[in-house]
Amino acid sequence: MEVMDNTTTSFVESSNLSLLDKFQSFSWLQILISFLVIAITYDQIKYQIYKGNIVGPKYKIWPFIGPFLESLDPKFEEYKDKWYSGPLSCVSIFHKFVVIASDTQLARKIFQSPSFVKPCVVDVAVKILRPTNWVFLDGKAHVDYRKGLNPLFTKKALEDYIPEQEKVMDKYLEKFVEVSKGNPIPFFPEFREYMCAISLRTFCGDYITEEQIKMIADNYYKVTAALELVNFPIIIPYTKTWYGKVIADKSMKIFEKCATMCKKEILNGKKPNCVMDAWVLSMYQSNGEIKLNEGEEEIKAKVRLFSDREISEAIFTFLFASQDASSSLCCWLFQLISDRPEIAQKIREEQLRIRNGNPNLPLTSELIDKMEYTNMVVRETLRYRPPVIMVPYVAKKAYPITDNYTVPKGAMIIPSVYPALHDPEVYENPDEFLPERWVEGSSAWEAKKNWLVFGTGTHVCLGQTYVMMSFTALIGKACMFTDFKHKITPLSEEIKVFATIFPKDDLILEFSKRDPTTIE
Numbered sequence: 001m002e003v004m005d006n007t008t009t010s011f012v013e014s015s016n017l018s019l020l021d022k023f024q025s026f027s028w029l030q031i032l033i034s035f036l037v038i039a040i041t042y043d044q045i046k047y048q049i050y051k052g053n054i055v056g057p058k059y060k061i062w063p064f065i066g067p068f069l070e071s072l073d074p075k076f077e078e079y080k081d082k083w084y085s086g087p088l089s090c091v092s093i094f095h096k097f098v099v100i101a102s103d104t105q106l107a108r109k110i111f112q113s114p115s116f117v118k119p120c121v122v123d124v125a126v127k128i129l130r131p132t133n134w135v136f137l138d139g140k141a142h143v144d145y146r147k148g149l150n151p152l153f154t155k156k157a158l159e160d161y162i163p164e165q166e167k168v169m170d171k172y173l174e175k176f177v178e179v180s181k182g183n184p185i186p187f188f189p190e191f192r193e194y195m196c197a198i199s200l201r202t203f204c205g206d207y208i209t210e211e212q213i214k215m216i217a218d219n220y221y222k223v224t225a226a227l228e229l230v231n232f233p234i235i236i237p238y239t240k241t242w243y244g245k246v247i248a249d250k251s252m253k254i255f256e257k258c259a260t261m262c263k264k265e266i267l268n269g270k271k272p273n274c275v276m277d278a279w280v281l282s283m284y285q286s287n288g289e290i291k292l293n294e295g296e297e298e299i300k301a302k303v304r305l306f307s308d309r310e311i312s313e314a315i316f317t318f319l320f321a322s323q324d325a326s327s328s329l330c331c332w333l334f335q336l337i338s339d340r341p342e343i344a345q346k347i348r349e350e351q352l353r354i355r356n357g358n359p360n361l362p363l364t365s366e367l368i369d370k371m372e373y374t375n376m377v378v379r380e381t382l383r384y385r386p387p388v389i390m391v392p393y394v395a396k397k398a399y400p401i402t403d404n405y406t407v408p409k410g411a412m413i414i415p416s417v418y419p420a421l422h423d424p425e426v427y428e429n430p431d432e433f434l435p436e437r438w439v440e441g442s443s444a445w446e447a448k449k450n451w452l453v454f455g456t457g458t459h460v461c462l463g464q465t466y467v468m469m470s471f472t473a474l475i476g477k478a479c480m481f482t483d484f485k486h487k488i489t490p491l492s493e494e495i496k497v498f499a500t501i502f503p504k505d506d507l508i509l510e511f512s513k514r515d516p517t518t519i520e
């Protein structure tokens with residue numbers, strides 16, 4: 001036994017030695033190359049396994065990084081190529097495997113599979129929006145939280161916010177004329193500022209000052225830039241993500257102070273006129289500190305008393321969710337109408353008719369309800385140029401999306417909404433802008449399953465009713481009180497992707513005042 005042991009030991013030692021010798025005889029360069037070859041092979045094999053039978057590049061042309069460089073400057077045409085390459089397609093960037101669903105049924109299925117998927121945010125979003133933020137909740141915790149927020153954006157709640165919103169609309173329509181009369185300018189930044197101003201007034205009422213709104217409006221684009229899909233996950237001072245975090249923190253500090261003021265005012269009996277008021281009132285009514293008025297409906301979802309900090313984080317998510325998408329809608333709405341004067345004329349005719357010829361009749365939810373044609377124009381703009389073209393989700397576990405394909409755990413899975421909204425089976429001549437297609441009972445109207453502009457399922461957009469009402473009201477007033485002329489350039493119809501989609505030339509417009517009692 002002993003002999004055998006010794007022999008075995010010396011054999012192992014000698015073979016170890018020769019291995020070590022061999023290893024030492026390699027140059028560092030050879031070792032590095034061997035590692036690279038193994039890593040590239042592993043990366044390519046993993047890609048092939050994940051890809052399975054769906055459409056995608058045969059192999060990763062750029063090892064490891066994949067099409068990373070292209071994704072830094074995303075092109076709408078490249079997205080479109082991907083959508084129309086197959087119902088499910090894929091791409092791999094660094095270690096991230098991404099599955100894109102362009103088929104309407106599959107896109108809906110993803111939105112409606114909360115047990116398999118959850119919204120995917122870039123790593124840095126958790127740092128910018130803070131880990132405690134409600135948007136990162138999943139499952140029952142998310143559903144319960146949403147129940148407390150949903151009543152803040154119903155038609156009934158929105159009625160209380162309309163008077164303050166109308167003041168912002170009037171102020172900005174004057175400003176649009178002031179800044180561009182006789183001198184057409186790019187309206188992309190103007191509309192982003194307007195959207196920020198109207199959102200912040202709606203969310204925070206009078207608690208937020210004009211200077212604070214201006215500071216946030218001037219800087220918010222830094223948050224958008226920091227949260228682009230492809231971004232460096234660590235926050236290094238003076239980089240894009242750092243600037244984004246600074247602005248997010250400053251904004252949340254402002255909202256926190258607004259929440260403190262709001263709580264005092266509501267306890268003093270203030271009638272709600274903004275989202276924060278309505279939310280805080282529901283908290284005090286839930287805990288019994290404020291009694292319900294006679295005839296007032298019992299609160300369906302009991303809401304606990306949130307701290308000022310928690311309120312500030314939630315308000316920031318409303319801004320975050322609304323700012324880019326609403327700015328996109330605003331740009332396309334004005335561009336599409338100014339290029340089609342007959343549509344502006346029809347809107348004016350409707351606006352004056354429902355107001356019995358008085359253009360100065362204040363906005364109410366009843367009045368907005370009567371703006372049927374104007375509403376159809378907003379709806380068609382959302383279909384023709386959906387602001388959010390796709391919504392990134394992540395697979396929490398292996399997700400058998402079809403009989404033949406399972407999305408691997410941890411992969412990003414992106415339902416795309418554009419193909420559903422341009423489906424020729426449902427929308428005849430989908431690449432034409434035709435508000436009339438939305439008359440009640442039409443095939444477009446009936447095809448609810450294709451209407452994915454605001455997503456669907458547990459994460460469906462909180463602000464969709466708000467969007468429809470406030471844009472219908474805005475464009476109605478804009479058509480009555482102003483003429484807006486579009487300076488068409490070769491880039492006007494081209495699409496730039498900056499979180500959402502915009503005309504590539506930033507929309508050059510000139511506004512002037514007009515007599516609101518006339519139609520021509």
Ligand code: HEM
Pocket residue numbers: 111119135146317318319321322325326329386387388391452453454455456457458459460461462463464466467
């Ligand atoms: C044109 C404007 C807008 C568009 C196109 C839009 C679209 C969307 C889409 C596609 C989603 C993802 C839905 C899903 O995953 O199923 C979403 C989520 C959301 N939207 Fe909007 N949105 C708009 C404006 C707004 C506004 C004004 C608000 C204001 C509060 C808002 C608040 C939210 C929130 C909070 C979520 C996340 C909901 C959750 O995770 O539960 N959005 N939106």
